[in-house]
Amino acid sequence: MLIDRCAHASPWRRISPAAKGLFALAALLGAYLAPSPGLALGLALGLVLLTLAGARVPLPDYLGAAAPALGFLALGCASLLFSLGGPGGLAPRFLPEALDPAARLGARSLAALAALLFLVLSTPLPHLIALLRQLRCPEVLLDLMVLCYRMLFVFATVFRDGRTAQAARLGHAGARRSLRSLGLLAAGLLPQVWLRALELHQAALLRLGDGPLRFLAPSFPRARQELAWAAAGSLGLLLGLGVLA
Amino acid sequence: MHIMEGFLPVAHAAGWTLASAPFLAWGLISLRRRLREQPEQRMLLGVAAAFAFILSALKLPSVTGSSSHPTGVGLGAVLFGPLAMVPVGFVILLFQALLLAHGGLTTLGANLFSLGIVGPFVAAGVFRALRGLGASLALGVFLAAALGDLATYLTTSVQLAWAFPDPVGGFAASFAKFAGIFALTQVPLAIVEGLLTVAIFNGLARFNGEELRRLKLLPGQEARA
Numbered sequence: 001m002l003i004d005r006c007a008h009a010s011p012w013r014r015i016s017p018a019a020k021g022l023f024a025l026a027a028l029l030g031a032y033l034a035p036s037p038g039l040a041l042g043l044a045l046g047l048v049l050l051t052l053a054g055a056r057v058p059l060p061d062y063l064g065a066a067a068p069a070l071g072f073l074a075l076g077c078a079s080l081l082f083s084l085g086g087p088g089g090l091a092p093r094f095l096p097e098a099l100d101p102a103a104r105l106g107a108r109s110l111a112a113l114a115a116l117l118f119l120v121l122s123t124p125l126p127h128l129i130a131l132l133r134q135l136r137c138p139e140v141l142l143d144l145m146v147l148c149y150r151m152l153f154v155f156a157t158v159f160r161d162g163r164t165a166q167a168a169r170l171g172h173a174g175a176r177r178s179l180r181s182l183g184l185l186a187a188g189l190l191p192q193v194w195l196r197a198l199e200l201h202q203a204a205l206l207r208l209g210d211g212p213l214r215f216l217a218p219s220f221p222r223a224r225q226e227l228a229w230a231a232a233g234s235l236g237l238l239l240g241l242g243v244l245a
Numbered sequence: 246m247h248i249m250e251g252f253l254p255v256a257h258a259a260g261w262t263l264a265s266a267p268f269l270a271w272g273l274i275s276l277r278r279r280l281r282e283q284p285e286q287r288m289l290l291g292v293a294a295a296f297a298f299i300l301s302a303l304k305l306p307s308v309t310g311s312s313s314h315p316t317g318v319g320l321g322a323v324l325f326g327p328l329a330m331v332p333v334g335f336v337i338l339l340f341q342a343l344l345l346a347h348g349g350l351t352t353l354g355a356n357l358f359s360l361g362i363v364g365p366f367v368a369a370g371v372f373r374a375l376r377g378l379g380a381s382l383a384l385g386v387f388l389a390a391a392l393g394d395l396a397t398y399l400t401t402s403v404q405l406a407w408a409f410p411d412p413v414g415g416f417a418a419s420f421a422k423f424a425g426i427f428a429l430t431q432v433p434l435a436i437v438e439g440l441l442t443v444a445i446f447n448g449l450a451r452f453n454g455e456e457l458r459r460l461k462l463l464p465g466q467e468a469r470a
Contacts (some may be wrong), residue, residue: 001344001345003343003344003345003346004344028251028350028351031251032251032255032351065346066346068345068346068347069249069250069346069347072249073249073252076249076252079422079426080409082422083411083412083413083414083418083422084411084414084418084419084421084422084425093413095412095413097412098412105252108251109249109250109251109252110251111251112250112251112349112351113249113250113251113346113349115250116250116342116346116349116350117346119343120342120343120344120346125340125343125344128343138273140273140276140277140280140332141273141332141335141336143287144287144290144291144294144332144333144336145336145339145340146291147287147288147290147291147292147294147295148291148294148295148298148336148337148340149340150291151291151292151294151295151296152295152298152299154295155295155296155299183444186441186444186445187441187444187445187447187448188448189296189445190292190296190320190445190448190449191445191448191449191451191452191453192452193292193295193296194289194292194449194452194453194456195452195453197288197289197291197292198285198288198289198453198456200288201284201285201287201288210284
């Protein structure tokens with residue numbers, strides 16, 4: 001997972017997730033409050049620069065993480081420029097009056113996406129789960145998150161092992177065998193992981209672990225200071241948008 | 246599905262979040278009770294969440310700031326029931342946003358309503374109705390997964406058409422546009438998801454039959470879908 005890898009490599013992973021979360025929230029608010037597409041685009045650009053220069057996310061990785069969403073956005077905005085109704089029946093018709101709303105929507109979504117990427121590319125998921133725990137998110141939901149995160153890696157391991165075993169038995173020699181192998185692997189993946197999960201549960205029970213999986217929470221010694229800076233930055237951002245409006 | 250970050254107007258984003266919140270609370274209460282009675286299902290729910298995450302990460306670009314992909318929630322709804330899938334759907338969507346920038350935090354409520362609520366309830370309803378009518382396990386599982394997937398996409402189309410009605414034809418024309426273009430990719434994907442779910446169910450019945458019997462999905466000797 002590209003985003004997870006970037007977040008673990010970013011020097012800003014040591015900054016309190018509460019501070020980054022607060023700033024990202026303010027930026028999301030800013031994306032919605034920006035009075036013009038130009039300001040929303042300016043906000044998006046600022047957030048991109050902050051993520052690239054501050055969180056030291058390499059540009060190719062940033063583009064890789066943003067590309068699918070950007071593709072969806074381009075198609076989405078383009079589809080709003082056409083109508084299927086009216087006297088022409090279901091024939092698509094260009095709507096010049098939709099240009100302005102589509103531009104506003106595109107700029108807002110870009111700014112919101114940049115805010116999301118700022119947070120996730122600089123904060124590893126376990127830190128965000130720890131933040132949710134601090135915010136009193138229900139324990140059962142947190143447990144489900146921890147298990148899901150763990151199981152993603154188990155799935156990856158089982159898939160890799162299965163694929164290697166199939167390749168060793170020439171299961172990918174030719175398109176037809178390759179397709180059959182892929183189908184077998186896809187159908188067998190879940191039952192295998194299911195068995196492993198049951199074994200994990202039994203192993204935990206043997207160690208008297210019958211509650212949620214808990215890990216050491218990461219510590220952020222300068223969290224208060226960082227939160228204060230983030231609060232100031234958030235306020236500045238929102239006030240700045242208000243003044244420019 | 247998975248409407249992208251910032252794509253919905255603020256009133257729609259807030260409205261769908263409010264609409265999803267009671268279902269999430271209900272799902273959490275039900276899940277807590279269930280895990281107290283059957284703690285071994287914790288791990289299996291984690292597996293179901295991770296599986297649905299992986300399936301829904303296999304995305305194809307689609308129109309309107311959204312994407313097409315299998316949902317993976319049909320299998321979970323058949324195995325654990327639709328209520329358990331609401332918190333599972335929430336975790337999947339949150340992880341999709343945080344790990345893949347797919348979907349978003351502002352659109353979490355809307356995406357949860359389609360993928361975590363409508364999809365699983367339709368899948369579980371179809372499965373129970375078909376089994377009640379005496380249909381085979383294979384047909385029940387196939388149609389539950391395929392129709393749950395399609396219901397998710399129809400809900401996303403409704404959400405988008407409501408947020409962005411056609412200036413000329415209104416909601417109906419907009420819905421026809423979104424649902425029609427989604428259908429190009431989604432109908433084949435739903436069929437593939439149905440077939441894959443049957444294959445997986447057969448695998449589970451073969452290697453994990455005892456668990457399926459405990460979930461009351463395999464009565465007695467019926468061991469393959």
